[in-house]
Amino acid sequence: NAGVTQTPKFQVLKTGQSMTLQCAQDMNHEYMSWYRQDPGMGLRLIHYSVGAGITDQGEVPNGYNVSRSTTEDFPLRLLSAAPSQTSVYFCASSYVGTGELFFGEGSRLTVL
Amino acid sequence: ILNVEQSPQSLHVQEGDSTNFTCSFPSSNFYALHWYRWETAKSPEALFVMTLNGDEKKKGRISATLNTKEGYSYLYIKGSQPEDSATYLCAFCNQGGKLIFGQGTELSVKP
Numbered sequence: 001n002a003g004v005t006q007t008p009k010f011q012v013l014k015t016g017q018s019m020t021l022q023c024a025q026d027m028n029h030e031y032m033s034w035y036r037q038d039p040g041m042g043l044r045l046i047h048y049s050v051g052a053g054i055t056d057q058g059e060v061p062n063g064y065n066v067s068r069s070t071t072e073d074f075p076l077r078l079l080s081a082a083p084s085q086t087s088v089y090f091c092a093s094s095y096v097g098t099g100e101l102f103f104g105e106g107s108r109l110t111v112l
Numbered sequence: 113i114l115n116v117e118q119s120p121q122s123l124h125v126q127e128g129d130s131t132n133f134t135c136s137f138p139s140s141n142f143y144a145l146h147w148y149r150w151e152t153a154k155s156p157e158a159l160f161v162m163t164l165n166g167d168e169k170k171k172g173r174i175s176a177t178l179n180t181k182e183g184y185s186y187l188y189i190k191g192s193q194p195e196d197s198a199t200y201l202c203a204f205c206n207q208g209g210k211l212i213f214g215q216g217t218e219l220s221v222k223p
Contacts, residue, residue, distance in 0.1 A: 031209060042201065042215035043156070050209045059212065090155065096209065100146065100158030 002026045006091050006104035013081045013111045021076040021107050023091030030096040032074035036060065036087040037106070043090065049074055050096055081111045116204045118214035125192050126222055132188045133217040135202030139183035146203040147176055147187055150216070156201060159187075192221040 007022045025032065033048035035058075045058030049068040063085060065077040074093075078085060088108050092101040117136045125131050137145065144163045148156040160169040165180040173190045189196055199216040206212075 033211065035213070040215070043213040045210065045212055048210065056208070056210070058210065100161050101148070101156070101203075101211070103155035103157075105155055 004091055004093055004102050004104040006089075006107050008107060009105065010108050011110070013078075013109065015082060015111060017081050018077070018079050019081065019109075020078075021089055021091075021109070023074045023076065023104060024072050025074075025091075025093040025102070026072065027093065027102065028071060029093035029099070029102070030071065031099065032068065032091065032093045033058070033101070034064070034066065034074070034076045035090045035092065037090060038087050046076065046089075078109075081109075083111045085109065086111045116202065116212050116214040118200075118202055118217050120217060121215065122218040122220070124220045124222065127193060129192050129221075130188065130190050131192055131219065132186055133200055133219075135185045135187070135214055137183050137185070137202070137204035137214075138206075139181060141206045141208075142180045142183075142204070143207045143209075144205040145178055145180075145185050146205065146211070147185070148201040148203065148213075150199040150201055152198075159200075189219075192219070194221045194223050197221045 004025045030051045034046040035043040044060045047066040049055045088106050091104040094101045119134050146161050147159040150156040160176045162178040167178040175188045178185045199218045201216045203213045
């Protein structure tokens with residue numbers, strides 16, 4: 001069972017570079033989301049999607065783009081990385097409604 | 113802005129102690145309240161998802177209650193064990209599907 005797969009697990013970027021964090025799930029979940037984890041801040045919602053073709057902003061969306069062209073994939077794009085985006089990123093998915101979230105293993109991003 | 117507050121921020125107890133944590137959330141536009149357990153170097157794992165006012169859920173020594181009218185949920189751990197050491201997160205889900213986490217309660221159980 002693959003569950004929620006995130007890639008890459010580690011990435012170092014220079015300020016101004018762009019990159020995409022990939023997230024894929026094989027559970028046919030409608031709901032997918034991206035969170036970032038920073039010390040003392042818990043998990044903060046970046047963007048989420050309740051189904052293919054539908055995305056919405058979370059608490060901290062600035063500097064990030066998402067798209068949801070398929071049910072399985074929900075990539076997170078950093079258009080011009082900044083040191084403030086150094087964080088651990090988690091992708092999570094669930095059935096829409098009362099479904100529990102299933103998390104990926106996290107992606108640690110460092111922006112120099 | 114959705115404010116989800118958890119208290120205490122951290123808790124240190126002895127093995128065998130019972131503990132409880134609080135999660136407060138907006139009482140309007142409520143859809144569900146989640147509890148997760150997050151061990152160091154792992155990903156969060158779901159404990160409970162509750163939707164109805166007055167709901168009570170139990171899994172082994174861990175239980176949770178929900179009051180949607182006043183906007184709070186309690187998580188109880190009976191007879192804490194060292195393996196219960198983790199961060200416990202609650203998350204409020206509104207009717208639009210936005211799921212916001214509190215900052216968590218870090219529990220440390222000493223043998």
